[in-house]
Amino acid sequence: MEIPKLKIGNLTADIPIVQGGMGVRVSLSSLASAVANQGGIGTISSIGLGDVKDSEHNYESQSRDALVKEIRKAKTMTDGHLAVNFMGVLSNVDDLIKASVNEGIKTIVYGAGIPVKLPAIVPDPDINLVPIVSSARLVPLILKAWDKRYSRTADAFILEGPLAGGHLGFSEEQLEHPDDYSLEKLLPEVLEAIKPYEDTYGRKIPVIVAGGIYDGADIARMLSLGASGVQMATRFVCTHECDVSPEFKQAYLDAKKEDIVITKSPVGLPGRVINNAFLQKLEKEGKLRIKCPYHCLTACKVETARYCIALALVNSYFGDVENGLIFTGQYSYRINKIVSVKELMDELIAGIEAA
Numbered sequence: 001m002e003i004p005k006l007k008i009g010n011l012t013a014d015i016p017i018v019q020g021g022m023g024v025r026v027s028l029s030s031l032a033s034a035v036a037n038q039g040g041i042g043t044i045s046s047i048g049l050g051d052v053k054d055s056e057h058n059y060e061s062q063s064r065d066a067l068v069k070e071i072r073k074a075k076t077m078t079d080g081h082l083a084v085n086f087m088g089v090l091s092n093v094d095d096l097i098k099a100s101v102n103e104g105i106k107t108i109v110y111g112a113g114i115p116v117k118l119p120a121i122v123p124d125p126d127i128n129l130v131p132i133v134s135s136a137r138l139v140p141l142i143l144k145a146w147d148k149r150y151s152r153t154a155d156a157f158i159l160e161g162p163l164a165g166g167h168l169g170f171s172e173e174q175l176e177h178p179d180d181y182s183l184e185k186l187l188p189e190v191l192e193a194i195k196p197y198e199d200t201y202g203r204k205i206p207v208i209v210a211g212g213i214y215d216g217a218d219i220a221r222m223l224s225l226g227a228s229g230v231q232m233a234t235r236f237v238c239t240h241e242c243d244v245s246p247e248f249k250q251a252y253l254d255a256k257k258e259d260i261v262i263t264k265s266p267v268g269l270p271g272r273v274i275n276n277a278f279l280q281k282l283e284k285e286g287k288l289r290i291k292c293p294y295h296c297l298t299a300c301k302v303e304t305a306r307y308c309i310a311l312a313l314v315n316s317y318f319g320d321v322e323n324g325l326i327f328t329g330q331y332s333y334r335i336n337k338i339v340s341v342k343e344l345m346d347e348l349i350a351g352i353e354a355a
């Protein structure tokens with residue numbers, strides 16, 4: 001099979017693989033630039049950056065400055081395609097988006113929220129706006145609002161299914177029956193929902209699928225079903241270039257199938273994690289003590305939150321996995337070694353070709 005390129009607006013990636021944004025420092029300049037150098041799209045996550053201590057006094061400028069630093073660093077390491085990932089539930093999301101655009105980022109990926117006003121924050125039509133959805137339901141809602149208010153349409157969608165890592169756009173009940181919401185079922189519905197807008201704007205709106213894509217055969221299957229590309233995250237964690245601690249990566253290597261579980265996050269969404277000492281402590285104690293100087297998430301209520309998710313994820317990033325939360329996609333238990341991004345990309349490309 002000849003591998004199709006991935007076109008998003010004015011951008012063309014040689015390889016239709018997007019490395020998904022991974023919050024709280026998992027995907028920063030090192031990983032994103034390595035993926036971009038291999039012809040994919042590398043995504044820096046804007047979430048949970050900044051010096052933890054200093055952020056107590058000035059969270060907004062700390063996280064903005066740290067993001068700008070990562071973007072600038074990535075740009076010194078690659079001329080390839082870089083995206084930045086944002087979550088709608090971030091209290092400073094608009095500020096971070098504007099800072100990224102100022103730094104020349106051309107692709108804005110927006111999840112965990114409905115980006116109805118995104119074109120007002122990014123009016124430049126040459127900057128790609130890519131919402132993340134978990135079903136076809138939000139597609140007309142977003143596209144109708146953008147068409148009516150801004151005469152604009154999406155440049156691509158990421159369709160994230162129930163096997164993905166991190167926060168998930170499904171209820172806990174739905175996650176007990178992932179086959180009912182498989183990408184194979186959801187993709188045709190999303191393709192159908194975008195069709196009228198493709199006709200109106202006279203251009204293709206590519207759909208990139210995410211969640212449980214593990215190898216080249218998975219990618220080839222998704223492309224044959226009408227996806228224009230895939231977004232992968234879990235496999236990129238176990239690369240030398242991934243920005244997290246060796247302990248975080250080791251937790252992936254050690255994980256067994258039964259260790260991959262769903263937990264309720266203070267964001268108000270279920271999230272997929274590795275069952276570890278931190279999670280067990282949380283189960284036992286019900287609620288951990290929280291001191292919150294940041295208010296980083298609009299959806300997090302400090303009085304009722306069971307723990308500080310930012311701190312729990314930062315702990316894992318630094319290697320204190322005993323006191324940290326480890327987000328993962330469903331298939332980390334299949335990974336058994338750490339490789340370079342080039343080795344992983346070569347393996348995936350060979351797998352697509354073989355399929």
Ligand SMILES: Cc1cc2nc3c(=O)[nH]c(=O)nc-3n(C[C@H](O)[C@H](O)[C@H](O)COP(=O)(O)O)c2cc1C
Pocket residue numbers: 019020021022023024026045047085086087111112132160163164165166167210211212213231232233234235326327328329330331
């Ligand atoms: C450690 C980790 C952190 C993640 N953090 C985010 C995030 O902050 N924002 C987001 O939109 N998606 C996040 N995701 C989801 C990924 O970007 C991606 O869409 C998904 O995990 C793809 O499925 P896969 O991990 O099975 O390849 C995260 C995934 C992982 C594994």
